[in-house]
Amino acid sequence: MSLVAKIEDIESEIARTQINxxxxxxxxxxxxxxxxYKRELVADPKGxxxxxxxxxxxxxxxxxxxxxxxxxSVGKSTLLTSLTDVASEAASYxxxxxxxxxxxxxxxxxxIQLLDLPGIIEGxxxxxxxxxxxxxxxxxxxxxxxxxxxxxxxxxKKIIERELEGVGIRLNKQPPDIRVEKKVSGGINFAATCKxxxxxxxxxxxxxxxxxxxxxxxxxNCDATPDDLIDAIEGNRVYMPCVYxxxxxxxxxxxxxxxxxxxxxxxxxxxxxxxxxxxxxxxVFEYLSMTRVYTKPKGQMPDYEAPVIIRGSQKPTVEVFCxxxxxxxxxxxxxxxxxxxxxxxxxxxxxxxxxxxxxxxLQIVKKx
Numbered sequence: 001m002s003l004v005a006k007i008e009d010i011e012s013e014i015a016r017t018q019i020n021x022x023x024x025x026x027x028x029x030x031x032x033x034x035x036x037y038k039r040e041l042v043a044d045p046k047g048x049x050x051x052x053x054x055x056x057x058x059x060x061x062x063x064x065x066x067x068x069x070x071x072x073s074v075g076k077s078t079l080l081t082s083l084t085d086v087a088s089e090a091a092s093y094x095x096x097x098x099x100x101x102x103x104x105x106x107x108x109x110x111x112i113q114l115l116d117l118p119g120i121i122e123g124x125x126x127x128x129x130x131x132x133x134x135x136x137x138x139x140x141x142x143x144x145x146x147x148x149x150x151x152x153x154x155x156x157k158k159i160i161e162r163e164l165e166g167v168g169i170r171l172n173k174q175p176p177d178i179r180v181e182k183k184v185s186g187g188i189n190f191a192a193t194c195k196x197x198x199x200x201x202x203x204x205x206x207x208x209x210x211x212x213x214x215x216x217x218x219x220x221n222c223d224a225t226p227d228d229l230i231d232a233i234e235g236n237r238v239y240m241p242c243v244y245x246x247x248x249x250x251x252x253x254x255x256x257x258x259x260x261x262x263x264x265x266x267x268x269x270x271x272x273x274x275x276x277x278x279x280x281x282x283x284v285f286e287y288l289s290m291t292r293v294y295t296k297p298k299g300q301m302p303d304y305e306a307p308v309i310i311r312g313s314q315k316p317t318v319e320v321f322c323x324x325x326x327x328x329x330x331x332x333x334x335x336x337x338x339x340x341x342x343x344x345x346x347x348x349x350x351x352x353x354x355x356x357x358x359x360x361x362l363q364i365v366k367k368x
Contacts, residue, residue, distance in 0.1 A: 003041045010034045021200075028203040028226045032210035035230045038166055058102045060140065062111035063309040064288050067138050069164070070147035071156055072119030075247040077101070079147060079271035080116040083281070100137055107281045109292050109307040115141065120163060135167045142311070143288050144171065144242045145280070150252050150260065150268070157244065157263070168234070171242040172265055176228035177221035182213060189217045198225040207233070241287035245269050245280055291316040293356055296339075296363040310356070319352040321362060329364065337363040 014030050017023055068076040080086055084103030101116040117134045138144060146160055164171065188205055203226060204218060211233055222228075231237045244266040249257060250273055257268060267280045292307035293316070308324055310316040318338075322330040330352065337347040340360030347363070356362065 003037055007034060007037050007041065010037070024200065025202045025206040028199075029206040029210050031226050032207045032230050032233075035234060036210070039168075039234065039236070058100050058115060058137070060113065062104060062113040063290065064110065064142040064311060065113045065115065065140065066143045066145060066284060066288075067115040067117055067141040068145050068147055069117055069134070069138055069160060070119060071149070071160070074119070074147045074149045074152075075271045076116050076119070076147050079145075079245070079247065079269070079277075080114055082271050082274050082277060084114060086116075100133075105281065108285055108290075109305075110285065110288075110290055110309050112284070112288075120160070135164070135169070138164065139167070139169060139238050141240065143240055143284055144169075145245050145284065146242060147245045147247050150246050150248045150256075154260070154263070168231075168237045170231070170237055170239045173239055175237070175239050176224050176232055178224055178229060178232035179217075179219040179221075180208075180213075180229075180233055181217045183215040183217065186215050188213075188215065190220075191218070192220045194221065194223055196220065197223055199229065204229065241289075243267055243280065243283050243287060247271055249275065291356060291358050293321055294359065294361045296337075296361050298363065298365075302339075302361045307359075316356045317352065318350060318354045318356065318362065321356065322352065322364065329366075332366040334365045334367045336365065 010030055010033060014027060014034070017027055017030075019027065068079060070076055080101060080103050083105050086101060086103035099118065103114045103116070105112045105114055115137065117137060120134050144164075146157070148154075148157055161171065188208060190201055190204055199220070207226060207229055208214075208216060208218070213233070218229075220229075224232075242265060244263060246260055246263070246266050246268045248270060249268045250270045252260075260266070260268070267276065267283050269276045269280050271277070288311055291310040293310065294302045294304055294307050296302040308321060310320055310324060314320050318333075318336050319330055322333055333352055336350050336352075336354070338350050338354065338356070338360055339346045340357055342355060342357040342360050343350065
């Protein structure tokens with residue numbers, strides 16, 4: 001039996017099993033087995049089609065990488081052409097784009113790489129179409145823009161989310177605060193700092209047993225689900241922000257747009273008429289959590305043209321800023337002068353642990 005058939009059997013068994021206390025451990029064991037099979041399917045080059053990866057090896061550049069994901073003919077290529085100077089071929093038929101087309105967008109001082117990916121189809125996580133290559137590139141992005149067609153059923157959003165979830169991409173979520181430390185002996189030691197409504201001790205042991213973990217210390221600091229625990233054990237999940245670009249709003253009525261306004265994390269656009277593209281880029285910039293820091297040489301005006309970008313989970317401290325410039329700079333650091341909202345006085349003398357705010361101005365004083 002192929003991996004795809006095994007996955008389908010487990011998914012159907014999960015769907016027909018009633019959820020109660022008696023079946024919770026069994027369901028958790030099935031979910032763990034399902035996660036293992038999906039990991040093997042992604043890693044196995046024979047698990048599905050898609051052909052070679054030519055045209056998808058795009059070198060990462062800039063301060064962030066944003067990928068366009070969506071079904072064929074939803075306007076991804078037109079959106080890339082409207083945002084950048086790259087002419088990505090667009091036509092009225094499906095699968096016009098067959099490779100990854102990169103472009104560069106400068107926004108608020110940040111250099112953002114945009115990737116127009118081929119349209120994915122249902123079953124992309126199993127290797128159908130060129131789904132394996134598309135999803136592999138999507139995992140390397142800092143943020144995703146899921147392009148949706150406003151004239152089609154909103155179920156397209158659920159299908160794309162399911163395809164991405166199936167390969168370990170978690171959209172607009174934070175990693176669960178779970179620690180699993182394997183031991184040589186001693187059995188399973190379990191501790192939770194809050195009330196768990198989705199897990200109990202039997203279900204946790206069922207999941208660990210499926211991964212052949214017989215001795216471990218499990219500490220859960222959130223109201224975790226079975227999938228959260230499986231993600232923590234797998235350790236290969238990618239958590240990234242996502243914006244839903246609702247394209248072709250020029251073809252729908254205001255009443256329909258008001259209904260679609262209930263979708264979280266969405267931005268209405270028209271790539272053909274270039275409506276609200278600035279709003280889309282503002283939203284992407286916000287979701288990327290970028291902190292712009294301007295440099296100021298001694299006796300000169302600040303350089304407002306090329307800020308230093310600190311992005312992601314890193315706290316924008318002066319130490320991180322120095323390492324961003326050069327790894328030796330932190331060893332020569334004496335103190336810094338800061339102008340901006342992060343200090344009470346302008347300028348203010350700060351140390352390397354000072355937390356910078358967006359659009360602060362920083363001057364570094366080095367040791368003599």
